[in-house]
Amino acid sequence: xxxxxxxxxxxxxxxxxxxxxxxxxxxxxxxxxxxxxxxxxxxxxxxxxxxxxxxxxxxxxxxxxxxxxxxxxxxxxxxxxxxxxxxxxxxxxxxxxxxxxxxxxxxxxxxxxxxxxxxxxxxxxxxxxxxxxxxxxxxxxxxxxxxxxxxxxxxxxxxxxxxxxxxxxxxxxxxxxxxxxxxxxxxxxxxxxxxxxxxxxxxxxxxxxxxxxxxxxxxxxxxxxxxxxxxxxxxxxxxxxxxxxxxxxxxxxxxxxxxxxxxxxxxxxxxxxxxxxx
Amino acid sequence: xxxxxxxxxxxxxxxxxxxxxxxxxxxxxxxxxxxxxxxxxxxxxxxxxxxxxxxxxxxxxxxxxxxxxxxxxxxxxxxxxxxxxxxxxxxxxxxxxxxxxxxxxxxxxxxxxxxxxxxxxxxxxxxxxxxxxxxxxxxxxxxxxxxxxxxxxxxxxxxxxxxxxxxxxxxxxxxxxxxxxxxxxxxxxxxxxxxxxxxxxxxxxxxxxxxxxxxxxxxxxxxxxxxxxxxxxxxxxxxxxxxxxxxxxxxxxxxxxxxxxxxxxxxxxxxxxxxxxxxxxxxxxxxxxxxxxxxxxxxxxxxxxxxxxxxxxxxxxxxxxxxxxxxxxxxxxxxxxxxxxxxxxxxxxxx
Numbered sequence: 001x002x003x004x005x006x007x008x009x010x011x012x013x014x015x016x017x018x019x020x021x022x023x024x025x026x027x028x029x030x031x032x033x034x035x036x037x038x039x040x041x042x043x044x045x046x047x048x049x050x051x052x053x054x055x056x057x058x059x060x061x062x063x064x065x066x067x068x069x070x071x072x073x074x075x076x077x078x079x080x081x082x083x084x085x086x087x088x089x090x091x092x093x094x095x096x097x098x099x100x101x102x103x104x105x106x107x108x109x110x111x112x113x114x115x116x117x118x119x120x121x122x123x124x125x126x127x128x129x130x131x132x133x134x135x136x137x138x139x140x141x142x143x144x145x146x147x148x149x150x151x152x153x154x155x156x157x158x159x160x161x162x163x164x165x166x167x168x169x170x171x172x173x174x175x176x177x178x179x180x181x182x183x184x185x186x187x188x189x190x191x192x193x194x195x196x197x198x199x200x201x202x203x204x205x206x207x208x209x210x211x212x213x214x215x216x217x218x219x220x221x222x223x224x225x226x227x228x229x230x231x232x233x234x235x236x237x238x239x240x241x242x243x244x245x246x247x248x249x250x251x252x253x254x255x256x257x258x259x260x261x262x263x264x265x266x267x268x269x270x271x272x273x274x275x276x277x278x
Numbered sequence: 279x280x281x282x283x284x285x286x287x288x289x290x291x292x293x294x295x296x297x298x299x300x301x302x303x304x305x306x307x308x309x310x311x312x313x314x315x316x317x318x319x320x321x322x323x324x325x326x327x328x329x330x331x332x333x334x335x336x337x338x339x340x341x342x343x344x345x346x347x348x349x350x351x352x353x354x355x356x357x358x359x360x361x362x363x364x365x366x367x368x369x370x371x372x373x374x375x376x377x378x379x380x381x382x383x384x385x386x387x388x389x390x391x392x393x394x395x396x397x398x399x400x401x402x403x404x405x406x407x408x409x410x411x412x413x414x415x416x417x418x419x420x421x422x423x424x425x426x427x428x429x430x431x432x433x434x435x436x437x438x439x440x441x442x443x444x445x446x447x448x449x450x451x452x453x454x455x456x457x458x459x460x461x462x463x464x465x466x467x468x469x470x471x472x473x474x475x476x477x478x479x480x481x482x483x484x485x486x487x488x489x490x491x492x493x494x495x496x497x498x499x500x501x502x503x504x505x506x507x508x509x510x511x512x513x514x515x516x517x518x519x520x521x522x523x524x525x526x527x528x529x530x531x532x533x534x535x536x537x538x539x540x541x542x543x544x545x546x547x548x549x550x551x552x553x554x555x556x557x558x559x560x561x562x563x564x565x566x567x568x569x570x571x572x573x574x575x576x577x578x579x580x581x582x583x584x585x586x587x588x589x590x591x592x593x594x595x596x597x598x599x600x601x602x603x604x605x606x607x608x609x610x611x612x613x614x615x616x617x618x619x620x621x622x623x624x625x626x627x628x629x
Contacts, residue, residue: 043360045362045363045515045566045569046356046363046568046569047568089570218353219353219356221356221365221568222571224325224326224328224329224571225325226321226568227319227356227365227367228321228350228367228370229353229356229367230353231350231353231355232353242349243350248325264352264353264354264507265352266349266350266351271347271349272346272347272348272350272371272373
């Protein structure tokens with residue numbers, strides 16, 4: 001059981017700081033938590049998943065963590081109305097984290113909307129390893145950008161893009177990514193954001209022969225690998241496409257392995273597709 | 279729950295102070311606890327073992343396995359509903375051979391009691407899956423998921439027709455070791471669930487598992503299309519619990535000696551007790567695992583407290599207890615005496 005320490009509004013989002021003893025200490029960048037909705041007698045039976053933005057050790061509270069909420073539905077609205085000392089049911093840390101390079105290489109981090117949240121912790125770890133970290137974050141408009149100040153502090157350079165031009169370069173993160181990949185040698189691209197953005201980032205990176213790791217956002221019922229709702233088509237080392245679980249096989253996948261344009265379908269040739277019946 | 283363990287019902291009291299007798303008897307299947315995982319909500323136990331000791335509950339009912347590997351349906355596969363959810367997974371799974379090699383082997387090595395749920399698109403497929411399992415061994419019982427469309431009969435669901443349900447059970451029985459208990463998992467989407475229960479038990483099922491999900495549908499009002507890629511889905515969760523309790527009650531009432539594994543929206547020990555009182559010999563925890571990964575373990579200890587609070591000294595005493603005004607039902611409790619015939623001196627939990 002966690003406890004709410006603080007709820008801060010920032011643009012269109014809310015940053016929740018909570019106590020998470022036993023979770024915060026073990027969290028690696030790219031991992032997530034699931035949060036129980038509406039208290040014990042709630043009619044919302046499914047937990048919601050959130051990427052972990054940062055973990056801290058705060059004296060009397062033990063481990064604490066921050067995550068970002070975009071209030072879009074009943075559950076997330078309930079969550080943002082919680083106040084200091086309200087109890088919160090947390091499970092985590094869940095999922096496979098971003099893989100970190102062993103050498104001090106050049107990294108580009110790409111975040112869309114509040115998908116930039118987990119990049120903060122990632123950037124810190126990469127800088128600790130001596131990596132160069134060029135970060136690009138974007139959104140449709142300024143209020144939907146997230147984490148600019150913190151990312152500026154922890155990155156070697158920060159580029160902002162908005163589709164409406166309210167701040168930074170007018171356009172999309174992929175436009176800035178193409179420019180970056182053309183102007184310097186990049187070893188790895190890390191990305192988190194909406195699926196169409198990840199699809200473009202993966203495509204651009206793979207076309208530029210750069211390894212990419214993308215943290216996907218799929219709707220999940222359990223978050224722990226038992227319900228099979230969060231699957232997407234991913235190509236394995238053997239070249240065979242399988243429907244993998246975002247929660248336990250991901251959420252971080254190799255960009256060149258996810259069949260982005262086939263998400264939401266079972267593509268031809270997928271393992272077990274033959275046996276599927278209408 | 280504090281204070282719930284205070285006991286006033288039995289003045290001898292000694293049995294209460296020692297370990298509570300949670301032993302469950304489900305036909306020829308004897309378990310240390312009545313709490314099982316529900317098929318499709320626990321995969322093959324491995325993931326849940328990170329959240330609680332899976333050998334400490336009654337057992338694991340694995341996700342329904344078919345003959346060949348299966349990719350399942352497209353996404354979205356899930357939609358939340360009031361106190362429940364719809365799912366339309368399409369039985370994604372590795373196929374029986376991979377299952378035996380990896381999942382069943384792991385469960386056996388881990389020492390978990392295992393009920394293997396099997397599925398098929400034809401009667402023949404059910405038989406082949408059962409035959410592979412007989413060859414492999416290393417499990418305690420089979421649950422037959424007859425809520426699959428019969429590809430040889432215009433996609434009619436086996437579970438909805440007494441004859442096709444019986445045909446599947448006969449075939450599984452014929453292809454299984456005589457000593458292996460077989461449970462038919464029944465769909466509540468039928469006019470008379472007792473008729474199906476009678477039909478499958480006559481066909482050789484040891485008992486029945488009730489209930490499977492109910493068919494439901496949600497429209498996404500943003501896309502203005504069905505929310506699930508599979509259009510319809512199975513409704514589960516606390517929303518369906520009263521239907522499950524009704525089905526258990528009806529079957530127990532009509533078939534006093536048929537072993538029943540109850541399931542459908544069990545979230546607490548109190549909910550499990552309700553099913554046991556209605557006639558369930560064991561209880562599966564399903565969708566609640568998604569809400570709380572350690573739910574089976576929690577529900578098991580809550581159930582023990584609920585039973586103690588009502589003066590029971592064993593689980594077996596409570597099975598079908600809600601039927602006690604109906605004369606013939608007490609037969610199922612022949613193994614133990616029901617020590618309390620009146621409510622006097624009971625210590626009920628106040629809620």
